[in-house]
Amino acid sequence: MSLARFGVRKPVVANLVMFAIIGAGIIFGVGLRREFFPFVESRIITISAPYPGAAPEEVEDALATKIEDRVSDLTGVKEINSVVAEGAANVTVEFNEGYSIQEALVEVKREMDAIQDLPDDVDNIVVDILEPNMPAIIVAIYGDADERSMKDFLIQTRDDLLTLPEITDVQPGGYRSDELRVEVSPERAIEHGLSLPTIADRIRAAMIELPGGTVKTDTSTISVRSVGVEEGADTVREIVIKATGDGGVVRVGDVAEVFDGFVDTDLVTRYHGEPTMTLTIFRVGDQDVIKIANQVKAYVSGRNGEPNPYGVTKADLQEAWALGSDRFSVAPPPGTLITTTDLARFVEGRLDLLLRNALQGGALVFLTLVLLLNWRISFWVAMGLVVSLLGTLTMMAVLDISLNFLTMFGLIIVIGILVDDAIVVAENITTRHEKGEPALVAAVKGTNQVAWPVVSTVLTTIFAFLPLGLMNGQIGDFMNVMPWVVGCALGVS
Known part of the structure; x- marks a missing residue:
């Protein structure tokens, strides 16, 4: 039939x-x-290995070459590329088509854990899959507010967006990096018998994080680290740099002024002729670009004290709007908050x-x-x-x-x-x-x-x-x- x-x-x-x-x-x-564009599974694994203070030649000999030797014999390796810079090495390993990238990730991590003769300062080698990402939407704040207020607001907004479902990659831009500046008074330093190198060494020693070995138990091995003081002007002022003969101590605040500011770089970003800072929200892997953009727009509407443009029927968008609205009830944005470059519209x-x-x-x-x-x-x-x-x-x-x-x-x-x-x-x-x-x-x-x-x-x-x-x-x-x-x-x- x-x-x-x-x-x-x-x-x-x-x-x-x-x-x-x-x-x-x-x-x-x-x-x-x-x-x-359609999601394409990555076949590239990245290996990031920091080596603080080392010159590029030393990083290559003591780190990059050893990493390359360990991964070159793995099954399915197609190509290895290394980029060496001062204080760090980045190695990318591309695998052949059809080879499971998850299995490759496990094998590369196992090889990195097996390296025994690395320098003592190399402690945190990060192995991960290079995920393809694409900008979905950009959030911008602009106005005449001071730089610190706008940056603090931008960082808070970034943290809020990362709590929303589907959003996993938010990159800030348009602001300068933080900097702690210690201005030593020559008269007070001479009074306490301190030199500039001595003061710098004491501050560096108090703030650095160093590995302290491992403690083995019956069930696991626990890594021990010595943690430095918090990076802030108040904590730096309290760092002890010298003990006096009468049992007292000399702190950084006794010989210097400590300022919490920004790196002195020429960075100017403007929107409509006014200073601006931005957050670029990326779609990672197989995430839904329209859901990401709608959640961001719902959050921005709530953060500006505006009604939810999507109503209350969609739970995820209502959640994003409510989060922004709660922030607005505490304090409004220090400038004009908008969304721009909405690529989801395509x-x-x-x-x-x-x-x-x-x-x-x-x-x-x-x-x-x-x-x-x-x-x-x-x-x-x-x-x-x-x-x-x-x-x-x-x-x-x-x-x-x-x-x-x-x-x-x-x-x-x-x-x-x-x-x-x-x-x-x-x-x-x-x-x-x-x-x-x-x-x-x-x-x-x-x-x-x-x-x-x-x-x-x-x-x-x-x-x-x-x-x-x-x-x-x-x-x-x-x-x-x-x-x-x-x-x-x-x-x-």
Whole structure:
């Protein structure tokens, strides 16, 4: 029994399948992850190794070369690159396609733990996967407030945003780094018999963090570190630099003035002609860029004392708005707080374009077929387009394919192909019915007559896109979503 005959003889089953596809498409389509470009799993692992105070030549010989030797023999290594600078070495290890990056991460960490002859000052080698990220939206504050107030506000805002779901990477910019400046009074230093190098050494010794060895227990090994004093003007003033003969002590505050300020660098950022500082919120991995942007905009609205632009129906956006509103009730922003460079709007624009194309294409098909055939055939051709698109969204959810620039472009392309196939089948059925065949007989025979030509057309289109899925490397990972989307859409149709 052919598929057309089955649908005609058992219309209840066919209608249930159709409604199931429509329902699944609506449910899964709303929950699809949205992003600008498709997520490509990284094949690069980074190794960051600090070596405080060491020259680049010493870092290369004592650190970078040893790291390279340990990872070069690992399975699946494609390329190793090292960047050596004063006080640090950064090594990137790229693995071959198809090799599990999580297994590679475990192996690299194991190799780093096995290095025994590293310098004593090298204590914290960080091994991580290089995750691709892309800016989602930027938060900016500008105005005539003092630099310290704006920076403290920006850091607080960054910490608030990092507590929200989906947001994991926020990079501040536009401000100078903090600096503690100690201005020694020569008269008081001479009075206490202290030199500038002595004072500097005492401050450095009090603030440095040093490894203190390990303590082994029956169940674990505990690392011990000596922690320096807190980096603040008040704590630096209390650092003891000398003991007197009468049992007293000389502190930094007795011989110097300590100021908490900023590094003296030429850094000027402006927005609308006024000083500004920014937070760039990145989408990391497979996060939803539109959810990230909406959460940020909801928080900024609350932080400015404005109503929630998204209402109270979405829990995550209400949470972000409430957090900002609570901060506003304590103190308003020290300047004008805005969102800018909202890159999520490009994704929303593509979604709107897809929806408009689908609606316009369906309307044009319906009107054209009404004029040339009849309204019933026009209705079912348009319904076939809707069912095919919703079925495609369902398949995308099952295959974990996101709505992005490439997948939406593929859907826009395939709309025209779906309409063409539907018109061919509908016109053939109508022609046979006009020649005197009963409606049901014309539906079965008309569909069967053009079934294989239509299937051949679908297959040739799928095969035309197939090479995109066979490409190797990062470009292949990037482009292989296109044939999947086209194949799903044409297969469902």
